[in-house]
Amino acid sequence: MNADVVYSSVNFSKKKQQQSESESQKTTDPLEDVINTDIQTAKALTLQQADGSNEGLTTLSLDERRSQEHNEECNPCSSESDFEIELTMKTLAGLQKKGNVTKAKENRLFFKTDTELKQESINGNNTVLAEEYERVKKMLTALETRYGELHKNHVSLQSQYGALNKNHTNLTAQYEVLNKSHDSLESQYGELNKNHGKLKFHYGQLNKNHDYLQFQYEELTKDHASLQMKYGELSKNHARLQYEYAVLSKRATALEKYHPPKGTSWSQTCSVCPQNWLLFISKCYFLSTDKLGWSDSQDHCFSERGHLVIIENKEEQDFLTVMVEIKGGKEKSYWIGLSDRVTEGDFVWVNDRPLDPRKRFWGKRESDNGQEPDNWTDKVQSPTGEDCVELKKSKSYNGWYDANCRIQKKRICETAALTYPVRFKS
Template sequence: MITERDQLQPSYTNLIKERDQLQTSYNSIITERDQLQTNYNSIITERDQLQTSYNSIITERDQLQTSYNSIITERDQLQTSYNSIVTERDQLQTSYTNLIKERDQLRTKYTNLTTEKQLQFKIQQTAKEELQSRYNTMRNQMDLLQRERNGLQQKLNDIYTNNARGWLYFRSSFYYISAEKKNWDDSRQYCRERGADLVIINSREEQEFLANVVGSIKGIIAWIGLTDRHTEGRWKWVDGSALITGYWGDGEPNDTGEEDCVEFYPVNKKWNDRQCSATDQWICEKSAA
């Protein structure tokens, strides 16, 4: 009996060891299983989080798509408005073409829809400002033309009115040739009472005009607005300006007997100095402005 027990004892000890080893392996497997379960749970959790993130991204994508569609619609509306403005400004076709070229060049540099929207706004704003500028320019030109027209109409009315009163028009001035005779001072006074003065002859053309007009009246000799009564030999016009070019007759002026005033002989288109107290017809002049 003892012998058999002793024989079984090693087997029993081996079984115990094998059992312990199996128990250790079992425990290791259980630990590994628990770790795998934990990892599995972590992966499940991470998967759920990724699913949530994915869903959020899908939602955000849909919102972005909606915003994109809204921007596209708004851009199309702006394009329609732009085309309407272009249709209404035929007279600015050249400027419009330049703006379209600029818009196309800028479009190639920007693919972002927001940038394109800003570009459309800039093009429209530039077109509006240019249209406003052109409109203001045309308005100013129209106002200027209207003022010029009114001025010309006023001049025509003045010409008609003065012609009816015996005044003749020549190069922005009206001329009146008297029918009666007065001395130089009274002749000048007559002119001044009518907003004029004795004529000042500033050019060869004016001299010829007066010679032709006055010369048509037989035997006329007329006072003009030239005198040296303040300083002998220094001839001045009635506006105080000095004589530059004179059309004196032969030997004139000769100052025979204090001849300080000037009369005009249309027959020979010459001037003569004469006493201011003498009586002649006279020529008045006033501006047509």
């Protein structure tokens, strides 16, 4: 019985020493802590027996056991093993000395019970470890699967990284080229900006010169128009003077041919007009059937060695009104030689003689009974107003009316009648 106790104590001490060595190499497992607690409990019981109590082993309180466990954990592992062996030997010697065989048997049974509990604890721990192993195995399988996916992603990302690196290299090269182009363009922009400033300055100067030349051009255009008008008038006067000179030359030739002898006298003259012309006092009048504008009408009369009619008195106005009534037909409207084309409101005859205020024969309008002239304007028919005068006979009124010079109307031409003397014998 004592040998069994000694064997169990020695075996327990060896196991405790192996456990201490294992704990020094790795981190203590929670399940092993439980087993160690059971072993320490048994050791405490053994220590209590070694104190020499005749009544046998006394169970330690929970606080005393924890205090004793704490003291044992603080001692080095080698000293603890020697202490356990020595303690076991002292316990056996004390039991033999007192002859307390019964207590030794109980102590042996205690150690058997502790071993069984330890085995059961180990079996339970194995079951828990097996379950934990299966769980860790499943986690490992999942991690391996995840590792495969991550490896594929890693390979794909490496490939994309290579492509992006190439693109980065290309873009870097392109950036350098564009940067150089940008510097060149910026330099060119600076030069162009300078040239733009110079050109803008020159443009301002040219614009001022253009405005000045434009003003001079307008002045010259006005002068040219005035000179052109004066030239036309002088040409007409020159032609009229040439015609009068020719008429006077013919009269002088006739007088020289028929110069009366001494003792005779001239008491009467005979007036003659061209064919289709009407004689009134000492003038000839032609009432046309075709239509022309005012300026063209004046030119046509001039080509017939005359001009648009100049009305100088009421007798002449009445005579022409009757002729318009007789020869006018449906449209009893004829151009006469009066206009205010040069200055609005200042009416002048074709021979440049101003209109005599005492010899005016303006008519009235049938539409509103208003007095002429009115210089009526219209955007389509008469945008520049009415600057030329016509002789018109209407149902209610007759007289002079201003009209647009471009409108085509019939005309009344006037020229001087040719006069011949009638010789009477004395």
